[in-house]
Amino acid sequence: MAEVKVPELAESITEGTIASWLKQKGEYVEQGENVLELETDKVNVEIITEESGVLTELKAEEGDTVEVGQVVAIVDENAEEGSSGSTSGEDKGKSEETKEEAPAEDKGTAEDKSSESEEAPAAEASESDEHVVATPSARKMAREKGLSLNDINASDPRGLVRSQDVDNQGKQPAKEDAPKKEEAKSQPATKPEKPVIREKMSRRRQTIAKRLHEVSQNTAMLTTFNEVDMTNVMALRKRKKDQFQDRHDGTRLGLMSFFTKAAVAALRKYPAVNAELDGDEMVFKQFYDIGVAVSTEEGLLVPNVRDCDSKTFAQIESDIAELAEKAQNKKLGLDDMTGGSFTITNGGVFGSLMSTPIINGTQAAILGMHTIQKRPVAVEDDKIENRPMMYIALSYDHRIIDGKDSVGFLKTIKDLVENPEDLLLEG
Numbered sequence: 001m002a003e004v005k006v007p008e009l010a011e012s013i014t015e016g017t018i019a020s021w022l023k024q025k026g027e028y029v030e031q032g033e034n035v036l037e038l039e040t041d042k043v044n045v046e047i048i049t050e051e052s053g054v055l056t057e058l059k060a061e062e063g064d065t066v067e068v069g070q071v072v073a074i075v076d077e078n079a080e081e082g083s084s085g086s087t088s089g090e091d092k093g094k095s096e097e098t099k100e101e102a103p104a105e106d107k108g109t110a111e112d113k114s115s116e117s118e119e120a121p122a123a124e125a126s127e128s129d130e131h132v133v134a135t136p137s138a139r140k141m142a143r144e145k146g147l148s149l150n151d152i153n154a155s156d157p158r159g160l161v162r163s164q165d166v167d168n169q170g171k172q173p174a175k176e177d178a179p180k181k182e183e184a185k186s187q188p189a190t191k192p193e194k195p196v197i198r199e200k201m202s203r204r205r206q207t208i209a210k211r212l213h214e215v216s217q218n219t220a221m222l223t224t225f226n227e228v229d230m231t232n233v234m235a236l237r238k239r240k241k242d243q244f245q246d247r248h249d250g251t252r253l254g255l256m257s258f259f260t261k262a263a264v265a266a267l268r269k270y271p272a273v274n275a276e277l278d279g280d281e282m283v284f285k286q287f288y289d290i291g292v293a294v295s296t297e298e299g300l301l302v303p304n305v306r307d308c309d310s311k312t313f314a315q316i317e318s319d320i321a322e323l324a325e326k327a328q329n330k331k332l333g334l335d336d337m338t339g340g341s342f343t344i345t346n347g348g349v350f351g352s353l354m355s356t357p358i359i360n361g362t363q364a365a366i367l368g369m370h371t372i373q374k375r376p377v378a379v380e381d382d383k384i385e386n387r388p389m390m391y392i393a394l395s396y397d398h399r400i401i402d403g404k405d406s407v408g409f410l411k412t413i414k415d416l417v418e419n420p421e422d423l424l425l426e427g
Contacts, residue, residue, distance in 0.1 A: 132152075141163050
């Protein structure tokens with residue numbers, strides 16, 4: 001028999017949550033076949049079996065938290081498909097002995113009958129428990145604690161009783177005596193509670209909440225703003241979008257490549273924005289891996305576009321589209337999520353006019369893009385024109401970046417996007 005264990009995932013990941021079993025107990029699995037999907041703090045990982053055989057035992061349920069190295073399933077290469085394991089000779093012997101001794105039980109004494117009658121209520125309770133949907137581990141724990149599954153409140157919205165529900169029930173204080181219950185019933189009814197829905201946070205949502213709270217607590221975060229006239233870049237996109245798409249195999253020319261290229265140029269000019277703190281040292285990064293925030297059903301993910309300083313507009317747009325698709329399909333790998341140096345988030349796709357984005361992880365700053373909105377703007381010769389304008393924001397760690405550098409960084413972004421041909425000179 002072979003064990004299916006949670007493999008080493010990454011240095012910072014020590015546990016995960018079983019999102020779903022891809023194979024069920026009794027099914028035959030081939031060597032290298034995916035058995036379950038594990039949800040970690042950053043990505044979903046599919047775990048394979050190292051041996052071929054029948055999946056005879058699942059040691060954890062969907063939703064359970066498991067640690068790296070923990071055995072989660074057993075694969076038996078000798079078992080037949082549809083079975084939950086083979087019966088040993090010793091077990092068969094015991095079974096035969098039990099059959100042989102059966103007639104002797106009919107001649108039991110009155111004392112045996114008395115004990116059987118005492119056990120009858122427990123048997124009835126066990127039968128009623130069978131109607132409760134519960135995990136095997138929960139049923140075992142309930143029997144050990146002498147609890148009825150009917151009295152246990154399930155935290156699962158589907159009513160599935162888990163082992164932690166049984167454990168929590170065992171820690172609750174003993175029920176009050178019947179007279180106190182009757183007294184409570186005789187009291188006037190209180191105002192009914194408003195309807196609510198309780199839903200346990202996914203592991204990823206818990207991690208996002210934890211990381212964002214840590215950033216807000218451990219950085220001296222400030223935000224500075226500016227606005228960008230998008231007239232020239234939108235006109236350039238309109239002129240070149242069809243030609244660009246035909247030349248680059250259907251890749252669309254979006255705004256993100258312009259802001260990514262502008263960010264690389266500004267990071268070169270203001271290296272502190274591309275740095276991070278490590279104890280009492282400042283680490284100035286000599287690479288430009290730009291994180292692009294992607295919204296998914298489970299929260300915001302930030303995969304990284306690598307080496308943006310050496311990539312063309314088409315390569316950047318293609319990488320962003322590929323990462324966004326992988327994020328939506330839960331196919332991002334650990335390499336996609338780690339090692340970024342700076343982040344760009346575009347709340348404008350949801351209609352946000354202005355916001356103060358939160359720094360991502362240990363990075364020093366994050367650039368926030370917002371919705372494009374026509375506003376009257378003073379132009380040459382004291383004229384006023386309606387121009388497509390975008391507010392941009394730079395949230396930064398004031399421990400690393402001074403106000404002058406943050407304002408200069410944002411001004412560089414503004415100048416390059418308003419004059420997109422200058423981005424060609426920046427490479």
